[in-house]
Amino acid sequence: MGGASEAVARVSERPDVVTHEGAPAASAPARSAAAGWKVLPIVEGLVLITALLLPLVLQDYLTVFATRVVILALFAISFDLVWGYAGIMSFGQALFFGAAGYGVALLARDLGVTSILLILPAGALIGLTAALLLGGFLLLGRYPSSVIFVSLGTLTGSYAADRLARGWYYLGGQNGIPSIPSLSLGSIDISEGPVYYYLALGILVVVYLLCRFLVRSQFGLALAGLRENEQRIAFFGYKAQHLKAIIFAIGGTIAGLAGSLYAFHEGFVWPNMLGVVFSTQVVLYVLFGGSGTLIGAVIGTVIIEGVSFWLSDNYRDVWPIILGVLLLLVIMFRPLGLISFVLGERERVGSFGKAPKETPNAAP
């Protein structure tokens, strides 16, 4: 190995290489910075501004609805990381969402815990633990597990959890756990309305930024390799299964966080939260908005939930059919989601290289 690195070093010291390549090497990332990374920040900025101003113009009951959408967008991001970025087809993301929801509901019911400082970490921890257990079983092994195994495994996990909750008296059976008290911070109650909305939005923004940092890091490049050709990157020496388990666990943590916010916002938890319905719903959010872009997941959630809300008000009987047709149209004609109307392929995938510090304007 030493010989090899010396050889490479020798090549890089060759004067012709340096003089010939020095200029393009230095300016190329700057060039890509000028050419790309334009649309995404604009879309992200617009979405954020809209989200910040929304409660000022919405009636109260609509703010409650908007809060639910913000929490579901957090859930959608958790799935987008796992599927859109790492290519793991998980049909059981609701398992982590619902498990955390049930977990914090029990904490509130049986132990009287409602402090946000305990509830949110507990929810995240429950999501993480469940994802580590299921992900460890499905993803870790000497050889990579097949897509079918993982998708059926996650689907089964979610379905089984749903059945378990329905049949278990302690968890309230079919009815779930009702009348969860409000979240609290010290002596202040955080009940539904603008305060809960901004709390959920704040958490969404923080998680979004952390995920954005992650998917644009060198780890994000490894995820891109994983998504595009898992076998190839194993031959480079990547521990592909470990990468998958890690991103699956991160996804579970975020889903858990979303689930605990959701449980306290709705005031009750019920078996559907764990089951296949929620698990596939989140797949649709991400497909619709655009998988492999974080903002796509958010936009998909907002539009599907918004359109469902409006349709169910105005076309009470046929709205699921209209929504279904809309979804099919997008999936058929825009497989990369709505975001692909404004976002090019190059910018969606992004570039991960960075020239050394002395290069001016190198940062993309």
Added chain:
Amino acid sequence: MPLLEAQGISKVFGKLTALDGAALTVGENEFHGLIGPNGSGKSTLMKCVAGAEVPTTGKVSFVNTDITAFTPTERARAGMSLKFQITSVLPTLTLYDNILLALQAQCSLFDLVLSRTRRKLHDQVMTMLTQFRLAERAHDAAATLSHGQQQWLEIAMALAGKPRLLLLDEPTGGMSLEERRVTGELLQPIKQHCSLVIVEHDLDFIRDICDRLTVLDQGKVLASGTIAEIQANKSVQEIYLRRA
């Protein structure tokens, strides 16, 4: 002790015996050609060495370690690298990112998440791209390259981790004569630090760059030796005449 020693390798797919006690020995800094008629088991032997297939029987040793049961990841970490027969560059990523992806494979998780090696690896990425005459295209998507250029990018990626042994499965497949010549030129300098096993149909190419050859026929080794020895070998001449 040779760098790579594969002995008694058999591989059975259902009723088909692809390899029947084949062997391959490669020394340090040796360019070794693996030739034979279609269906003689060249690619299968390559895959058994690389870890893409597990041999039914036999033993593969690499740097004095028995790696028969190693996964591809473990083999890569031991210093072995493979270029696939079908080009498998990552088409949506830029050339730069393709190389970076290969270079950072053994960085720790912590380094990857914090992007701590991104700037440090920049010079190595550009060196590899320059060496393979792709630096001008560094920030284009790999899908926009010609077939020949994709093969070069793939070889560059396979070499990025500084392997001690590089396995090339048909590196010149689908290339023009000029591209083949350039490929030969590009491979020569790596001899200083790396051994090579090449599966290739183009015998002129093999003759130009290889030191030793192993000839397979029907899953068995027909002959193994220097170019001159193989060219003088009667039974090798026979199978190639038979094919012609």
